[in-house]
Amino acid sequence: MELLLDSLDPETVASSATYTYGISGLLLRFLANLLITGGIIRFLYYPRSKRRDYFFTFILTSTTIFMLLYLLDNVRIQVGFALGLFAIFGILRYRTDTLPIREMTYLFTIIGISVINALAKDLSYLELGVTNAIFVGVTWLLESSNILRHVSSKQIIYEKIALIKPDRSAELLADLKERTGLNITKVEIGAIDFLKDTALLNVYYDSRDTNLADNFFKRRFGSQMDEV
Numbered sequence: 564m565e566l567l568l569d570s571l572d573p574e575t576v577a578s579s580a581t582y583t584y585g586i587s588g589l590l591l592r593f594l595a596n597l598l599i600t601g602g603i604i605r606f607l608y609y610p611r612s613k614r615r616d617y618f619f620t621f622i623l624t625s626t627t628i629f630m631l632l633y634l635l636d637n638v639r640i641q642v643g644f645a646l647g648l649f650a651i652f653g654i655l656r657y658r659t660d661t662l663p664i665r666e667m668t669y670l671f672t673i674i675g676i677s678v679i680n681a682l683a684k685d686l687s688y689l690e691l692g693v694t695n696a697i698f699v700g701v702t703w704l705l706e707s708s709n710i711l712r713h714v715s716s717k718q719i720i721y722e723k724i725a726l727i728k729p730d731r732s733a734e735l736l737a738d739l740k741e742r743t744g745l746n747i748t749k750v751e752i753g754a755i756d757f758l759k760d761t762a763l764l765n766v767y768y769d770s771r772d773t774n775l776a777d778n779f780f781k782r783r784f785g786s787q788m789d790e791v
Contacts, residue, residue: 588684592691593629596680599695600625600673607706608669617666624670625677632681672702714748715770724760727752739766 604621662670676698683691704710719739721727726735732750739747745768753763 589633591688592633592680593626595691595695596625596629596677597622599680599699600676603672603676603699603702604669607702611706612665614666617669621669621673625673628674628677629681632678672698713770714767716765716767717745718753719743719764719766721762721764722760724755724757724762727755727762727764739764743768745770 601622604618608621609618676695679694680691683694686694721739723735723738725731726738736747736750739745739750743766745766747766747768749767751765751767753765755762
């Protein structure tokens with residue numbers, strides 16, 4: 564009887580209802596956050612990059628941040644922790660390889676969405692849905708070729724140094740197109756080594772795919788030219 568009376572106590576019922584609502588709210592918000600961030604990564608980021616390692620990183624980062632912030636009760640801790648995350652990832656480096664600018668942008672986007680979904684507990688689900696939809700829409704528009712033409716760049720060590728003269732730019736462009744098979748639209752001439760008769764060229768070409776290997780070779784070629 565005492566157990567029954569305790570279960571019917573208003574404070575006990577209220578705490579139980581709050582607990583149930585908290586669990587359901589947590590699961591609902593987490594599912595929504597996972598669908599939004601997972602959708603952005605899978606359907607907007609992944610088709611161009613094909614990087615499963617970053618896919619793995621983004622999903623776990625989003626999940627970790629959401630859970631940490633949602634379960635923190637102190638508002639000051641929540642805000643301070645969120646700002647600290649942005650500061651940490653602002654100087655983030657993965658081992659010896661710097662995080663590319665596109666991946667860093669997506670990482671900030673995923674962090675921002677997760678922070679909003681975890682902290683905005685006073686917003687209605689409609690308001691939260693509209694906020695997430697804005698993120699998705701803006702990202703889709705920027706990834707769409709209808710708004711901006713996607714141009715990739717590559718660095719080439721070029722040995723036909725006679726073609727780097729301004730009056731032979733057309734010949735240079737034609738030679739690069741023939742030898743690389745790329746639809747090159749612009750060529751920039753960087754460092755020139757007259758001892759080896761080579762020049763470092765930045766070539767820009769139309770492409771939907773990203774090539775992260777270029778980031779490594781850019782640093783490698785750049786350091787080689789600096790040593791010269």
